[in-house]
Amino acid sequence: MRMHPIHLRPDVSHIPRYFDARNKREWQGRVSGVSDQGWCGASWAFSTLGVTQDRLSIESLGNESVRLAPQHLISCDRRGQSGCQGGHVDRAWQYLRRIGVVNEECYAYESGRTGQVPVCRIPHNANLFSLRCAAEEQ
Known part of the structure; x- marks a missing residue:
């Protein structure tokens, strides 16, 4: 996937006053x-x-539709992050690029019920196969 650069001095004449991605x-x-x-x-x-x-x-024109697991990030991305007490988007992006995350089906979200952050249960170098995670149905 190609990511476009962020322009620090955008041409405001090309930025719409209103945009809702759901309506595109x-x-x-x-x-x-x-x-x-x-x-x-x-x-x-x-x-x-x-x-x-x-x-x-x-x-992917809708061919790759997956719900990624926020609990994976919350519990496992501990480098400069504070779990349920806040964190940094740039560090989350770095974690995604370096390590990746599993789908929601593999690592269900639980911190929202308790406000607590359980210990990471994803071993380093794990993947969906080694974790015995089922692929999400599309």
Whole structure:
């Protein structure tokens, strides 16, 4: 997937006053809904994964539609992150690029019910096969 650069001095004449990705015709059905983070302040994880899921779906023309696991990020990305007490989107992106995350079916979200961050249960160098995670149905 090709990511376009961020322009620090954008041409404001090319930026619409209003934009709703859900209404962009060619993105219909490819943009995630709102997720409830419950009693856990982990918007850094939810927003990062929401953008990632949407980009995968949009770029693959809907062929790659997956719900990524925020609990994986919250519990396992501990480098400069504070779990349910907040975190940094840029560090979450780095974790995604270096390590990746499994799907929601493989690592269910639980911090929203408790406000607690369980210990990471994904071994380093694990993958969906070694974790015995089922692929998500499309």
